[in-house]
Amino acid sequence: MEVRFREVNPFNCWIWLRFSDIPSKGEKNYIDGVFDSWYVIGRLGGFNSENMQSHEMGSDLSWMDYENEDSSSNLPSLMHNLGEFEYQGCWGRCWVDLGTADAIAIDVLINSLKQVDVDVVKLEELLIGGVNDDWSVEEHPDAIFPSIE
Numbered sequence: 001m002e003v004r005f006r007e008v009n010p011f012n013c014w015i016w017l018r019f020s021d022i023p024s025k026g027e028k029n030y031i032d033g034v035f036d037s038w039y040v041i042g043r044l045g046g047f048n049s050e051n052m053q054s055h056e057m058g059s060d061l062s063w064m065d066y067e068n069e070d071s072s073s074n075l076p077s078l079m080h081n082l083g084e085f086e087y088q089g090c091w092g093r094c095w096v097d098l099g100t101a102d103a104i105a106i107d108v109l110i111n112s113l114k115q116v117d118v119d120v121v122k123l124e125e126l127l128i129g130g131v132n133d134d135w136s137v138e139e140h141p142d143a144i145f146p147s148i149e
Contacts, residue, residue: 001117003110006130010098011080013129014137017092017113020122027121028092032085034116035094038109042079042098047105050077077101088135090124095137 023031041047054061080099085092098105106128117123131137 001114001123001126003126005128008129013096013098014131015094015096016127016132017123018125019090020124022090023121028087030120031092034112035082035085039079039082042101042105045077047101048077049102049104075100079105091135
């Protein structure tokens with residue numbers, strides 16, 4: 001699976017998937033589940049790179065001292081909205097408002113889709129941002145900030 005970034009507006013971002021073949025109903029359901037799960041974690045603030053204590057600890061997590069104090073100085077890192085995943089032939093797309101979620105959200109999605117490519121359905125390409133000439137996009141009704149194009 002090739003990953004490419006185009007112009008990314010975090011508050012009005014299209015994510016595009018190109019499948020090797022037209023995906024089956026089961027494969028579509030799986031992709032829908034991946035994006036829904038990704039959104040729920042983002043909506044709950046899971047993509048906050050200011051609190052990555054376990055990651056920063058390294059490989060030995062045994063008896064780690066976790067800082068439990070709620071740091072009010074950290075900004076919330078919340079994904080705002082996710083549109084319904086749409087399919088057209090070998091293409092799929094989804095609109096997302098990443099809100100204040102950190103860019104780690106994109107890495108988590110890429111890592112997940114790389115494994116989907118190996119285990120579930122062959123993905124040729126993942127495009128983050130931009131538009132496709134052969135599948136026009138309108139201003140998403142849930143967009144808080146209009147696109148600048």
